[in-house]
Amino acid sequence: xxxxxxxVRSEKSMEPGLADRIxxxxxxxxxxxxxxxxxxxxxxxxxxVSIGALYHYFPxxxxxFLSVLRQEYDQRLAEAQGMWREGxxxxxxxxxxxxxxxxxxxxxxxxxxxxxxxxxxxPLELALQILALREEYATCIADLLSQAMQRRExxxxxxxxxxYALLGLVEAVTARALAGDGTADELQRVGPAEVAxxxxxxxxxxxxE
Numbered sequence: 001x002x003x004x005x006x007x008v009r010s011e012k013s014m015e016p017g018l019a020d021r022i023x024x025x026x027x028x029x030x031x032x033x034x035x036x037x038x039x040x041x042x043x044x045x046x047x048x049v050s051i052g053a054l055y056h057y058f059p060x061x062x063x064x065f066l067s068v069l070r071q072e073y074d075q076r077l078a079e080a081q082g083m084w085r086e087g088x089x090x091x092x093x094x095x096x097x098x099x100x101x102x103x104x105x106x107x108x109x110x111x112x113x114x115x116x117x118x119x120x121x122x123p124l125e126l127a128l129q130i131l132a133l134r135e136e137y138a139t140c141i142a143d144l145l146s147q148a149m150q151r152r153e154x155x156x157x158x159x160x161x162x163x164y165a166l167l168g169l170v171e172a173v174t175a176r177a178l179a180g181d182g183t184a185d186e187l188q189r190v191g192p193a194e195v196a197x198x199x200x201x202x203x204x205x206x207x208x209e
C-alpha cells in the first residue's frame with residue numbers, strides 16, 4: 001500500500017530521534033503561535049538544535065510544517081492498515097479510526113490539532129501543498145476501501161469519492177470540536193461514537209440492515 005511521503009532527503013542522515021524532536025517542537029509552536037507567528041529560529045530553540053542544523057535538514061518553515069502533517073497522516077494510515085491486516089472487523093476498524101482522529105485533537109497532540117486546521121490562513125503556496133498532501137492521504141484511504149470492497153466487507157462505491165466523504169465528515173466535526181466552547185466540549189464527548197455510527201451506516205454492505 002502507498003503511504004504519504006515523508007521527507008527522506010531531510011531525515012536519512014539525522015541522528016536517531018532528531019526529526020521527531022524537531023517536528024514535536026514545531027507542532028507545539030505552530031499550535032500556540034500559528035504559522036505566521038512561528039519562525040525557524042524559534043523552532044530551533046524549542047527543539048534544542050542550532051539554526052544552521054535546522055536549515056540543513058529542513059530548508060524552510062513550510063517544509064517543517066508539511067513534515068509535521070506528513071508524520072500525522074502516516075501514523076493514521078499505519079494504524080488503519082494494521083487493523084485490516086490483523087483481520088479486525090470493518091465496523092470496528094471504522095470505530096477505532098474515528099476514535100484516533102478525535103484523540104489526536106486533545107491536549108498534548110499538537111500535530112493532530114494542526115491536521116484538523118491545516119490550510120486555514122496559510123500562504124497560497126503552502127495551502128496548495130497541503131491540498132496535495134491530503135490528496136495523497138485520500139488516495140491511500142481509497143486503496144484500503146477498494147480492498148475492503150473487493151472482500152465485500154463494505155458496500156461497493158467509488159473508493160476515492162467515499163474516502164473524501166469520510167474524511168470531510170471526520171475533519172469537519174473534529175475542527176469544530178477545537179473551538180473551546182460548550183458545543184465543542186459536547187462534540188468531543190459524543191463525536192467519536194456518533195461519527196463512527198454515521199460512517200458505518202454509509203459503508204455497511206447492502207445486505208446488512
